[in-house]
Amino acid sequence: MSINWFPGHMITARKKAAESMRMTDLVIEVLDARVPRSSCNPTFEELRRAGQKPALKLLNKSDLADPEQTRLWLRHYNAQPGVQGLALCSKKASDVDRILPACRALRPDRGRVDKPLRMMILGIPNVGKSTLMNALLKRRVAHVGDEPAITKVQMFHKLGPNMTLVDTPGMAWPGMAQDTASKLAATHSIGRAAYDDEEVALSLGRTLLRRYPELLAARFGAFARPCDEHALLAFIATSRHMIKAGGPDLARAATALLNDFRSGALGRISLEIVDG
Numbered sequence: 001m002s003i004n005w006f007p008g009h010m011i012t013a014r015k016k017a018a019e020s021m022r023m024t025d026l027v028i029e030v031l032d033a034r035v036p037r038s039s040c041n042p043t044f045e046e047l048r049r050a051g052q053k054p055a056l057k058l059l060n061k062s063d064l065a066d067p068e069q070t071r072l073w074l075r076h077y078n079a080q081p082g083v084q085g086l087a088l089c090s091k092k093a094s095d096v097d098r099i100l101p102a103c104r105a106l107r108p109d110r111g112r113v114d115k116p117l118r119m120m121i122l123g124i125p126n127v128g129k130s131t132l133m134n135a136l137l138k139r140r141v142a143h144v145g146d147e148p149a150i151t152k153v154q155m156f157h158k159l160g161p162n163m164t165l166v167d168t169p170g171m172a173w174p175g176m177a178q179d180t181a182s183k184l185a186a187t188h189s190i191g192r193a194a195y196d197d198e199e200v201a202l203s204l205g206r207t208l209l210r211r212y213p214e215l216l217a218a219r220f221g222a223f224a225r226p227c228d229e230h231a232l233l234a235f236i237a238t239s240r241h242m243i244k245a246g247g248p249d250l251a252r253a254a255t256a257l258l259n260d261f262r263s264g265a266l267g268r269i270s271l272e273i274v275d276g
Contacts, residue, residue, distance in 0.1 A: 003181035003195045013169040014043065020120050020166045021047055025110050026103055027055045028165075030123035030132060032187050033065035033087060036073050037272050038180040039124050039189065043173050054082040054106045056099070060128040062087035069270035076274045082106070090132035099136065100159065116162040125170030126189045133157075133167055183271050188262055198233070201254030204261060205229035207271055215267040219260060233257070 021027065027048050032039040036059060048055055057077045062070050070087050077085030084102055088095035103119060110117040123129040137157055155167045172190070182203040185195040206229040208216055216232070217223060223235045236257055237248030260266040 002178060003185060013171055017168045018047055024053060024118050024120045026107050026119045027053045028119055028121040029055055030058045030060050030127045030129045032127045033059035033062040033070050034270050035183045035187055035272050038183045039127055041124055041171055041173055044122050056102055056106060057083060057085045059087040060090050063089045064264045064268060066268050066270035069273055072274045090128045090135055096135040111162050113162060116164060118164050120166040122168055123170055124172055124189050129170060197258060198251055198254040201257045202229045205232045212269055219266050
């Protein structure tokens with residue numbers, strides 16, 4: 001089953017975001033720290049670079065990501081001209097308080113009465129952008145929920161004297177590579193109806209067996225090795241007593257693995273490394 005997810009409202013949202021970027025001094029992009037590469041919308045990255053707009057790359061949900069991999073991703077972004085990376089959890093006020101000073105540092109020539117700092121914030125669905133917006137503005141301006149693509153319209157906000165921010169809906173892109181789509185499904189940045197839990201869990205399990213077998217064993221119990229992703233789901237089903245007529249209930253095991261990964265119950269995990 002291939003994953004194809006590009007709701008109709010995103011076509012209009014993409015056009016409006018491209019128009020807004022032309023009048024923007026600084027782009028704030030919210031990424032998922034567990035999948036920084038896959039959670040970067042290539043359409044807007046191309047527009048940003050073509051317009052030579054500086055960027056603040058926010059690696060949100062860093063409390064769920066592998067701290068060593070996050071450190072390497074920050075080094076990667078901070079080595080790029082006009083780019084700064086920040087790792088944060090949008091639910092922590094002290095993390096959010098670092099954002100505006102970083103924006104001012106990237107555009108010290110803006111932020112005056114005659115030259116206000118005009119920013120826009122971008123992100124794919126369900127990377128925590130709405131939670132971040134509410135924290136930045138210190139009031140509820142965006143609906144927050146555990147489903148992707150809740151925000152559907154662009155909004156304009158004042159961030160104090162001489163600073164403005166355009167908030168855009170979470171946007172995916174058409175023609176997404178299946179490896180990318182599978183990772184975004186695992187992090188719950190793609191609508192549930194667009195994928196099969198078991199297929200996504202098998203892909204996730206393959207990565208976890210290669211990079212984090214100890215975390216799997218700590219969560220679900222010691223399993224026989226070598227072990228592939230199919231055997232892993234069967235083991236999870238058996239260890240959690242998820243049995244149906246005919247054997248282990250792999251569908252329930254897949255849901256359990258995905259939920260434990262998404263919630264952080266499995267541990268701090270990154271699905272992407274800088275050089276691979």
